[in-house]
Amino acid sequence: MFKWLRDYLYFLYRCVALSFSGQGVFYAWMTFLTALSLIGLNAYCKQLVDGLYLTGMNDHVSWGMYIANFTYLVGMAAAAVMLVIPVYIYKNDRLRDVVIFGELFAIAAIIMCLLFVIVDLGRPDRFWHLIPGIGKFNWPYSMLSWDVVVLNIYLLLNMHVAGYLLYMRYLGRKPNKFLYMPFVSVSIVWAISIHTVTAFLFAGLSGKAFWNSAILGPRFIASAFASGPAFIVLTLQVIDHFTAYKIKKTTLLALRRIIQVAMIISVFLMGNELFTEFYADSLHIASIQYLFFGLHGHNMLVPWIWTAVVFNIISLFILVLPMSRSLKYLNVACILCVVGIWIEKGIGLLIPGFIPTPLGEIVEYFPTVNEILICLGIWAFGFLIYTILLRVSIPILVGSLHIPLKYAQREFRKGV
């Protein structure tokens, strides 16, 4: 009667065992990530003791690196859907094999997002106030409470779909469509919604002209659907290099198509925003002016945003030209896209919203070392999770990790 439970627990046990074993490179990589995570944790503990005072934030620029990374990572998580749609809806076979890597990446990205929200809180001990039912949840009015809900549901959706499919593969059984397709469909809508809600978080503030724009949502989505798959292109090649899992080039080229289109739309939308702001040239352009050209001698972000613009445009060029069919160029384009959008949709979107302040003061934001260490720690922890997820799922996918035959005779005989 408890056979399924025994099988499942044994499965989990083997997964844990597996995540601690590997070759030298694997150990070195894991040790490196663990060390970085611990350094981040240490920095966070210091912040817990002394308060957010240890960051570069203040009453003028009250959100910084944490929320910038959060915003960016929500997009990365949502981007997994760009693999999901072609595979489950359009039955694209070239992407079928890798869609699970996208879903696993979404899991890691959401975990990073939630950590970035937590480290940003002044009173993380009161996190429970945010839990619907126990706390006091300002729903539906606060976009932040929406975000917490949709992010957690998205996390569960991906854990379910990826976990279920992997476990069925492990058991050598055919997955039951009814147990995952409904969740896949929901997760598609959900992916769009998490990033839209994150855009609303900013766009809904009438007091901040820089964010208060209807095209912010579409801009978020377009740039995420470029940078997310670009990131996945890069990780797939790492997987191909280090594991038994071989990635076909056609798969990467299918992703290239997606990045290409998303990138065109993203750059186009950015152009729209720039035109409206600068051509109209109203009092409201102070923030965007600060971002691109500096304001009254304050121009810390100027080199950053122009780097992002140049990266985006070069990346777009490479992507639309046939040369990006060669992996070498495709990789360059992907790296430029990932970095460019990280700047543009991270600090480039966040910080100017606070400059000048509502009363017209200009105070620039410099992250502190402690703050940067916390960010690095969270990224490292996210990569750690992603590595473990891959470490476990690849053997399942290639068939070297499956249920012991003595338990599985019947299912295997029925045919895998």
Added chain:
Amino acid sequence: MPRMTNHDDQNLQEGLNSLGNEKMSRRDFLRRGSILATGMGALMAAMSPLRQLQGAFDPEEFVQKHYKEMTPEEMDKVLRRIERKVAERFDVKATVRDIKPMDGVEYVYALNLSKCNGSRKCVHACVNENNQSRSPEIQYITVLKMPQGTMDMDKGEILYDPPKVPEEGYYYMPVQCQQCANPPCVKVCPVHATWQEPDGITVIDYDWCIGCRYCEAACPYWARKFNFAEPRIPKERINPDMSYLSNRPRSKGVMEKCTYCLHRTREGRYPACLEACPTGARIFGNVLDPNSQISFVLRNKRTFVLKEEVGTIPRFFYYFDE
């Protein structure tokens, strides 16, 4: 289907055999043990700064309910606890009360820009009254030195410091919480830690705020201030007449703001900033009372509000003398 290499298979077997398996060799066991020990050691070391937090955690405060959900008895217990804490922290005997709004009252402020001389007396009176942190400095009122001929706050100067005010060619515009009737900060708070009271004052439950600073980003008047560090106030500067929703000392990591001195105004006194103003530029009162001074000003002066276009509907008006 991609092929599995021998190499990977070997790894896999090793992995599967290693944890808790009877086949695990002694050497393997020791190696894993030492990795685990190093890991735990590193984790402990990473978390060592937390030792300084010892005793900071207060289980009673942790489980405390939201202001609006506490029964009067529970509230009473909380108030006593806060008094004890103030005594511990500042060595001051304070009284903390929960003062409710009065019926039929809606507070409105008006400020005569022709009179204000930029002396910042209100700013300091406010800090003294409301137990704001002196280091780092938190102030609820920001006075802008504005060049004549503009209302654009970007042209204002905040850190002005001349030997004598007022200066020729400038006027001064104090800005504090505008107690909006449509407050963006209340709307965005994810946990309802801030809300508008029936008398129009937007308050914060400092024991409920999670410190996300979303409200600070939403406020178009830069009226909300955050405790980035543990607020420090010299013992002799503490105002011992405290209330739960206004001037009791805050902890680090929570938001605070002007409450129109509700612990004074709800008992019929004026806000501290008004009392301190040397020029009589400030007018405060109950707008629902047609005979109040504020009603007179609203009826007879050409008043305006700041940033009307963002739709906040402030309860704070400005005017110039004709």
